[in-house]
Amino acid sequence: MLLKIVQTGDPVLRQTGRTLSKKEILSPGIQQLVELMRETMRDAPGVGLAAPQVGLPLQLAVIEDDAEALSRAPKERLKSQERRGVPFHVVINPKIELVDPTPVTQFEGCLSVSGFSALVPRARGVKVEALDHKGRPVKIEASGWYARILQHEIDHLHGTLYIDRMHTRSYSTVENQARHLEGLPLKELKDLLAIKE
Ligand code: ZN
DSSP states (O other), rough: OOOOOOTTTTTGGGSSBBBBHHHHHHSSSHHHHHHHHHHHHHTTTTTTEEEGGGTTOSSSSEEOOOHHHHHSSOHHHHTTTOOOOEEEEEEEEEEEEEEEEEEEEEOOOOSSTTTEOOOEEEEEEEEEEOOOOOOOOEEEEEEHHHHHHHHHHHHHHTOGGGTTTTTTGOEEHHHHIIIIIIOOOOHHHHHHHOOOO
């Protein structure tokens, strides 16, 4: 069974999710939610899905950047994105620290802003402390694309979408991004779209 992914404009995407206790995490309801979110994310397909995106204001997100799917993507693109596979995992009640705040700007999309994409600057490296799907504390250190995914998903848990952080002039349909913008160096993109900052 797939869950319905809500789209921007739904107020649930603008709320801060509530934290979950260990007992709640181990409950059949949350365990089933994790399974359904995994299926929904894979079906979309996406590399992350946060509970508010399925209408639930909870501090829970699932993440997976499938290594097998990535092996079919162009190598140069993966390199420029600093992107490697990330196995499926769950982050609950996460606290994020930007350990390498160097901004990296890449095109980013969101399953709740369907059909669009934009340039979003993100910190290059982060450290996250969270609970996993069994309620156990975990520490994650990430850089590059994985750090971007974590920042994007944790933003969702605080009512923030990438459109709040994007270079507004780069906001583009996925089709036009692929047609006109894909693969261009940042400097050229900024010139082409007349992005000043
Ligand atoms: Zn999103």
